[in-house]
Amino acid sequence: MAATAQAKPPHVDTTIAELRRLFGDRVSTAHAVREQHGKDISFHEAHLPDAVVFVESAEEAQQVVQLCARHKTPIIAFGTGTSLEGHISAPNGGISLDLSRMNKVLAVNEADLDVVVQPGVTRKQLNEYIRATGLFFPIDPGADASIGGMTSTRASGTNAVRYGTMRENVLALQVITADGRLLRLGRRSRKSSAGYDLVKLFIGSEGTLGIITEITLRLYGIPESMVSATCAFDTLEGAVNTVIQTIQSGIPVARIELMDTETVDTVNKYSKLSLPLKSTLMLEFHGTEAGAREQAEMVQAIAEEHGGGHFAWTGQAEERTKMWQARHDAAWAAKAAKPGWGMWATDVCVPISRLAECILETQKDIVASGLYAPIVGHVGDGNFHLTMMVNPDDPTYLGRAEGLNDRMVARALALGGTCTGEHGVGLGKIKFLYEEHGEAMSLMRSIKKALDPDNIMNPGKIIGPIN
Numbered sequence: 001m002a003a004t005a006q007a008k009p010p011h012v013d014t015t016i017a018e019l020r021r022l023f024g025d026r027v028s029t030a031h032a033v034r035e036q037h038g039k040d041i042s043f044h045e046a047h048l049p050d051a052v053v054f055v056e057s058a059e060e061a062q063q064v065v066q067l068c069a070r071h072k073t074p075i076i077a078f079g080t081g082t083s084l085e086g087h088i089s090a091p092n093g094g095i096s097l098d099l100s101r102m103n104k105v106l107a108v109n110e111a112d113l114d115v116v117v118q119p120g121v122t123r124k125q126l127n128e129y130i131r132a133t134g135l136f137f138p139i140d141p142g143a144d145a146s147i148g149g150m151t152s153t154r155a156s157g158t159n160a161v162r163y164g165t166m167r168e169n170v171l172a173l174q175v176i177t178a179d180g181r182l183l184r185l186g187r188r189s190r191k192s193s194a195g196y197d198l199v200k201l202f203i204g205s206e207g208t209l210g211i212i213t214e215i216t217l218r219l220y221g222i223p224e225s226m227v228s229a230t231c232a233f234d235t236l237e238g239a240v241n242t243v244i245q246t247i248q249s250g251i252p253v254a255r256i257e258l259m260d261t262e263t264v265d266t267v268n269k270y271s272k273l274s275l276p277l278k279s280t281l282m283l284e285f286h287g288t289e290a291g292a293r294e295q296a297e298m299v300q301a302i303a304e305e306h307g308g309g310h311f312a313w314t315g316q317a318e319e320r321t322k323m324w325q326a327r328h329d330a331a332w333a334a335k336a337a338k339p340g341w342g343m344w345a346t347d348v349c350v351p352i353s354r355l356a357e358c359i360l361e362t363q364k365d366i367v368a369s370g371l372y373a374p375i376v377g378h379v380g381d382g383n384f385h386l387t388m389m390v391n392p393d394d395p396t397y398l399g400r401a402e403g404l405n406d407r408m409v410a411r412a413l414a415l416g417g418t419c420t421g422e423h424g425v426g427l428g429k430i431k432f433l434y435e436e437h438g439e440a441m442s443l444m445r446s447i448k449k450a451l452d453p454d455n456i457m458n459p460g461k462i463i464g465p466i467n
Contacts, residue, residue, distance in 0.1 A: 019053050019067065027053045037088060052098055114188055118213070119146060119151070142158075147215050147217070156381075169217055172185060172186030172188060173202055226285070231309060236363060239306070247380055253284070253295060282327055331387045347420055373401070381421070388401045
């Protein structure tokens with residue numbers, strides 16, 4: 001949706017003037033720059049910040065926060081702008097704090113399998129930097145997101161079924177609190193029972209509690225063998241049931257992704273693939289050559305029981321990269337299939353045993369609603385996505401898409417799931433968060449008030465207004 005003008009917050013002009021004295025031309029009020037920083041890749045309405053400031057160190061970020069705290073000016077952290085629920089939108093105006101220039105890898109501790117990075121480092125940049133060490137960082141949300149943004153939204157991706165999400169892979173943080181303190185949370189040790197787990201509090205807080213300026217991450221050894229495969233199924237149900245049985249059997253598959261027929265069609269055209277036009281699983285196996293082969297054989301046997309065809313294998317790095325890039329580009333493939341339409345990406349996550357029920361009911365709902373909404377999913381951990389394309393020439397389309405989204409979330413909650421497995425809450429899923437957590441939301445609001453009493457940290461996100 002287009003950007004909306006809003007009233008300036010009090011004292012913001014004073015804040016901007018003082019920022020200019022500190023940072024000169026690294027402060028911008030140009031409309032194009034503000035628009036870039038007020039609109040992510042979601043369908044949600046854009047709200048522009050009053051100014052953007054580009055910082056290059058934690059100390060500079062601290063200066064910005066202290067200044068904003070003094071004038072009670074809203075502040076919104078910005079990484080790469082690839083979020084999906086309006087996280088970087090500035091409905092209250094204020095300052096967008098661009099951390100992209102804080103993009104240094106500060107320390108690689110090979111012996112301890114960890115790395116310390118600034119928040120502007122992207123996942124691809126990190127893996128390229130550490131490639132020669134024989135280590136890698138597995139979390140891959142698709143976009144080349146910043147590590148700071150991935151931490152703030154508790155990102156995951158295709159490897160989460162084996163390696164976990166950002167929650168399991170962040171060891172320590174450096175953060176700036178709303179009152180301008182620069183604090184270190186957590187240690188490099190693999191475990192601790194010392195005090196409240198403040199690291200986990202900030203992971204997934206979407207910039208509403210503070211600004212993340214440094215992250216210590218777990219690393220993993222690059223497996224001896226990494227083999228990928230695709231498998232087409234006669235039915236969507238057969239593909240999903242293969243996933244469920246694979247996970248319940250304890251097979252340590254590294255990636256197991258679902259694409260429905262609509263997605264396969266768009267991906268074939270967009271990424272120049274030639275997959276059969278059927279519901280398809282994309283899989284990857286990590287380990288020794290013998291171990292990866294054994295895993296694959298077990299999954300292939302399960303797939304055959306559920307109407308799956310032969311596995312199409314690739315062990316070549318270039319072919320594997322092309323295959324997984326095509327999966328990551330599935331949303332853009334859907335967008336290319338409907339030129340001029342808006343894109344509304346949404347997700348839910350359910351217990352693995354309820355996955356088939358949730359996906360199949362959602363597919364029926366898509367058909368009944370007459371919508372174009374391809375299904376993809378990190379189904380190994382019960383998470384799936386809709387890329388709902390919205391026809392701007394049909395005045396009923398947006399309302400029907402919203403209804404589909406509401407019913408899908410309600411379905412997931414009724415099955416013991418969550419309103420979002422990895423996209424986060426932002427502006428888009430606040431109403432569902434209250435349905436999901438009930439009275440526990442009062443505790444979240446209390447935490448927000450305690451850490452950010454003036455509500456300057458990304459106001460309006462996750463819990464909505466607090467006053």
